[in-house]
Amino acid sequence: MKTKPYLTLEDCRKVGAAAMSEARKNNWNVVIAILDDGGHLRWLEAMDGTTPFNSQVAVEKGRSAAVSRRTTKSWEDRIAAGRNAVLNMPVLPVQGGVPIMAEGQCVGAVGVSGVQSHEDEQIANAGIAALGLGK
């Protein structure tokens, strides 16, 4: 039987803290969501001054990245390249969702919403980097 790594709440705390400090460093107010490999919410923090919209979007970006094992930017890029059919797929194709890959397998994802999309992704990447998994 195959086994795979598991994202613990302690891991989520590390990722969340690193992502949060990246956001604070830049004076950005965001919602950070961490989901497991099934796209189920594991950890969420909404910084003061964010909107309910941000919470929904952060979770949806994270879910999309977790279940597809791809960044939501890759989905956005496909649409931008003219692949309109992607709009009908069950993902939110907006940059800011990044899968967490460990030992070649997806163990979850981070979704961020609150600032510009590329900045959201920057925060997500900073969070994941705290796990020291490499690329």
Added chain:
Amino acid sequence: MSLKSVLTVTTLGAALLVAGGSYAQQPNPMDNVPDKMPNDIPYGAPISLERADAALAAAVAESKRRDWKLNCAVVDSGANLVSFKRMDGAQLGSIQIAEHKARAAAKYRRETKAFENGVQGGALYLLTLDDVIASRGGVPIMEGGKIIGAIGCSGGTGSQDEVVSKAGVAAVK
């Protein structure tokens, strides 16, 4: 119509009359109009992330101490999710339930136990109210007599969920 069936109809009619009569004599408690509104608690400013996290840290610590695996959520005074933690090994079905309990506690300005008690006592109309959850474990977070948010926990029995929620509330009192 035979004599027998006439008798049956008459007897049934009389029985219905008696039943109707005894029903009318019992006052419907729902008709009572109290002078004051129940749960007339003002909404305050939304809870800060810092306090929400302090509440959840205490809740998760209490749950861990007892070796329970729960989902814990805090919403603000607008019933919006502020912070959420799913402990290792907690059941997936409780992700939504934890948030639902917190949301219902904030929206209805009372512990979700009130709904559980009501339904247990036969007040089934409660289940027709929007976004109600009739299970204990959702508790408002108050500050200066105002409601600033609520915590909801789920994954154990209702009583276990409630213990953990209250540990969270106690940490930010």
